[in-house]
Amino acid sequence: xxxxxxxxxxxxxxxxxxxxxxxxxxxxxxxxxxxxxxxxxxxxxxxxxxxxxxxxxxxxxxxxxxxxxxxxxxxxxxxxxxxxxxxxxxxxxxxxxxxxxxxxxxxxxxxxxxxxxxxxxxxxxxxx
Amino acid sequence: xxxxxxxxxxxxxxxxxxxxxxxxxxxxxxxxxxxxxxxxxxxxxxxxxxxxxxxxxxxxxxxxxxxxxxxxxxxxxxxxxxxxxxxxxxxxxxxxxxxxxxxxxxxxxxxxxxxxxxxxxxxxxxxxxxxxxxxxxxxxxxxxxxxxxxxxxxxxxxxxxxxxxxxxxxxxxxxxxxxxxxxxxxxxxxxxxxxxxxxxxxxxxxxxxxxxxxxxxxxxxxxxxxxxxxxxxxxxxxxxxxxxxxxxxxxxxxxxxxxxxxxxxxxxxxxxxxxxxxxxxxxxxxxxxxxxxxxxxxxxxxxxxxxxxxxxxxxxxxxxxxxxxxxxxxxxxxxxxxxxxxxxxxxxxxxxxxxxxxxxxxx
Numbered sequence: 001x002x003x004x005x006x007x008x009x010x011x012x013x014x015x016x017x018x019x020x021x022x023x024x025x026x027x028x029x030x031x032x033x034x035x036x037x038x039x040x041x042x043x044x045x046x047x048x049x050x051x052x053x054x055x056x057x058x059x060x061x062x063x064x065x066x067x068x069x070x071x072x073x074x075x076x077x078x079x080x081x082x083x084x085x086x087x088x089x090x091x092x093x094x095x096x097x098x099x100x101x102x103x104x105x106x107x108x109x110x111x112x113x114x115x116x117x118x119x120x121x122x123x124x125x126x127x128x
Numbered sequence: 129x130x131x132x133x134x135x136x137x138x139x140x141x142x143x144x145x146x147x148x149x150x151x152x153x154x155x156x157x158x159x160x161x162x163x164x165x166x167x168x169x170x171x172x173x174x175x176x177x178x179x180x181x182x183x184x185x186x187x188x189x190x191x192x193x194x195x196x197x198x199x200x201x202x203x204x205x206x207x208x209x210x211x212x213x214x215x216x217x218x219x220x221x222x223x224x225x226x227x228x229x230x231x232x233x234x235x236x237x238x239x240x241x242x243x244x245x246x247x248x249x250x251x252x253x254x255x256x257x258x259x260x261x262x263x264x265x266x267x268x269x270x271x272x273x274x275x276x277x278x279x280x281x282x283x284x285x286x287x288x289x290x291x292x293x294x295x296x297x298x299x300x301x302x303x304x305x306x307x308x309x310x311x312x313x314x315x316x317x318x319x320x321x322x323x324x325x326x327x328x329x330x331x332x333x334x335x336x337x338x339x340x341x342x343x344x345x346x347x348x349x350x351x352x353x354x355x356x357x358x359x360x361x362x363x364x365x366x367x368x369x370x371x372x373x374x375x376x377x378x379x380x381x382x383x384x385x386x387x388x389x390x391x392x393x394x395x396x397x398x399x400x401x402x403x404x405x406x407x408x409x410x411x412x413x414x415x416x417x418x419x420x421x422x423x424x425x426x427x428x429x430x431x432x433x434x435x436x437x438x439x440x441x442x443x444x445x446x447x448x449x450x451x452x453x454x455x456x457x458x459x460x461x462x463x464x465x466x467x468x469x470x471x472x473x474x475x476x477x478x479x480x481x482x483x484x485x486x487x488x489x490x491x
Contacts, residue, residue, distance in 0.1 A: 039151075039359075040167045042444045043426050045475075061473070063426050065168040065444050066359050068473070087424075 004032050007098055011114060012123035013074030015056075018098060024111055026075055029102045030062070030093060033127055038064040041093045044086040044103070051079045053106060055113055060103060062093060071103065075113045081105040139185035140279050140341040148355055155358060156250035158186040163357035171360035172446040175327055176489075179285035180356035181348045184333070185341065188252030188275035190259055193242045196268030201243055204262050205235060206383060206404070208393040212237040217307045217324055220391050222255060223400025227382035227407060231255050232373055234324055236309040244274065244320070244335075248373045262399070278320075279341035283353055284331035284364075291351050292321070292332055303332060315347035326361060328368030328485060363443050366452060367487035369418045375429055375441045376416060376454055385412040385456065387484075415462035416440070417481050419470075421451030425477035427470050433457060434469040434476060442470075447487045451477070 010018040016034035020027040035041060043063040053059040058070030059079070082104050086092060093101040108114075118126070136159040145152060150161035161183060163171065174180050192201055201209040207220035214237050222230040231251040236244045247255045252275055259271045283292050293300035297313040304310040304323040312321045317340035322333040336344055349355060362372065371377050371386060382400075383392050384407040392398075394405040414437065421427065427442030433455050442453030453470075461468060466481040 039163060040169045042169075043424065045424070063444070065363060065446070066162070068426070068428065 004036070005098075006032065006120040006124050008120050010098065010120065011074075011117035012120065013072065013117055014123070014126055015072035015074070017072060017074040019074050019114070019117060021114060024108050025080065025105055026077070026108055026114075027102050027105050028059075028071075028074060029097055030071060031123070032097055035094045035097045035101070038062060038069060039066065040064055041090045044090040044093065046082045046084065046087060047079055047104065049079050049082055052109075053077060053079060053104075055116075062090070073106075074117060075106065075108055076110055077106040077108040079104050080107050137186070139183055140338040141183045141185065141345050144342060144345055145183065145355075150355070150357060156186060156248070158249060160186055161355070161357045162359045164355045166354065168357070168359045168363065169446045171354060171356040172363050174354045175285045175329055175356055175360065175364055176447060177286070179283060179287040179291050179331075179353045180360070181345065181353035182282040182284065182356050182358070182361055183279075183345070184282050184361075185279040185338070186249035187280050188247035188249060188255070188273075189278050189335070190245045190247060190252075190256055191242065191272040191274045192245065192259070192269060193272070194269040195241055196266065197241050197243055200263060200266050200269040201235065201245075202396050202398065203266075204259065204399055205233070205245075206388075206392040206398050206400070208396050209235070209243075210396075212243075214238075214240060215304070215308055215310060217309055217322060221377070221383045221388055222258065223383065223398065223404065224379060225400055225403070227384075227400045227403030228379040229373075229377045229381065229383055229386065229388075230258060230379060232371055232377055232388070234322070236320070236322060238309065238320070246280075247275075250374060277337070278335045279338045281334045281336065281341065281345060281348065282325055282327075282331065282361075283334065283348060284325045284327040284329045284356075286330060287352070288329065288331035291348065291353055292334075294351060295347050296321075306330070315344045317344050319344070326370055327364040328370070328487065329364075363446055366441050366443055366454070367445050367447055368485040369454060371416075372441055381456070382407050382412075384408050385414055386416045412459060414456045415459050416454055417457050417462035418452070418454050418484055418486050419468060419479045419481050420448065420486060421470070422467075422478045422480055424451075425470075425472050425475065426451040427453035427455075427472060427477070427479070431473075432471045433461075434471060435461065437461065437468070439470060445487065451479075452486050453479075457481070
């Protein structure tokens with residue numbers, strides 16, 4: 001998507017992830033800023049369902065033509081679903097980062113960690 | 129001491145890149161456009177299918193002139209410089225005594241006793257010092273740093289020649305053929321037009337006075353050339369297996385292992401020729417070979433190859449839509465059709481060694 005956007009109904013991690021909370025399961029993806037910085041995303045290497053992820057540590061890799069980047073987990077837990085479609089269409093991360101470009105769903109091990117996340121205003125303030 | 133961000137140099141087109149929304153990044157001491165809003169893939173494919181324009185003003189130029197200019201260049205360049213006619217161009221490498229590669233270069237013969245050699249930006253100062261040191265005690269030759277005198281624009285793609293012809297006084301007749309150079313007036317500015325490039329497509333490179341570069345850039349863009357960044361320049365060159373100094377060429381390896389024996393004429397006695405001859409006679413233990421991934425993943429510079437070898441360039445090919453690269457491989461592995469595995473951050477990715485080039489029109 002061409003225009004920067006940071007939906008108000010999401011929470012954000014300073015490493016340019018977004019989080020959508022649904023009970024004790026959270027959906028993770030990367031923000032508009034992240035996909036714009038990376039440029040054309042051409043490869044998403046998905047983690048396996050069942051993998052434990054730790055807040056602040058990488059859980060997947062995305063590659064643009066030029067570079068590879070770790071995707072940092074904003075919260076800890078166990079991956080319960082992976083967006084397998086990104087294997088064939090990683091460009092969805094550019095085209096629709098908050099929709100079809102979602103990456104994983106995670107059953108949270110410590111839902112209280114969400115208090116460490118940023119709202120849209122606080123996150124966008126980190127981008128300047 | 130490394131250059132700080134504030135000391136990065138800017139080309140005469142910096143304001144054009146900024147206005148176009150380019151991502152500008154440090155590259156070889158310059159602040160260069162790595163991509164424009166169209167993105168690497170779109171830029172790449174536009175050059176393959178239509179025409180793009182690159183600002184490559186960071187590249188350097190060294191002029192060698194005088195009655196013994198030919199003798200001097202024959203001594204330091206690997207190719208047979210005597211074979212460059214006035215108005216022609218030639219590719220060569222610059223070797224150290226031990227045969228290690230200092231740079232790879234195009235040299236244009238502008239007049240009987242005048243040659244212009246284009247250097248890689250990161251190597252220009254080193255090359256210039258090498259030229260000057262070798263010229264000491266060599267009567268009848270003058271080495272002149274011309275880097276500040278030229279901006280350089282590469283116009284590349286199947287429509288490049290027609291586009292530039294439309295802006296040139298005298299039209300298509302005024303443009304040089306492939307591997308030739310001619311003086312022409314392009315968009316009102318005097319230019320050295322070189323029938324060379326780094327994309328595998330037809331096209332020209334324009335050497336211009338820096339003050340003229342913005343107006344010529346504007347004319348090229350207005351005529352339909354898409355601004356194209358250095359990232360697409362890299363993917364374009366790698367698809368056709370052109371070497372990139374600092375990745376595929378280095379002082380610690382020689383031209384034979386790099387597959388550049390064709391531009392080394394040891395009988396001319398150039399500096400490093402004895403080492404190159406010895407390497408050619410003995411046969412190299414490793415060879416630079418192109419490869420294509422047969423499954424997922426993207427190879428990157430520095431990835432190890434299982435069983436020995438090292439990736440020196442890697443990317444995702446926008447034309448082939450798969451991971452591609454070049455690697456120095458044990459010579460018995462560097463055979464087209466050989467299946468290899470590349471260790472990409474701990475994951476072994478299958479690949480197959482290919483012939484050059486990896487991409488050819490119509491394949």
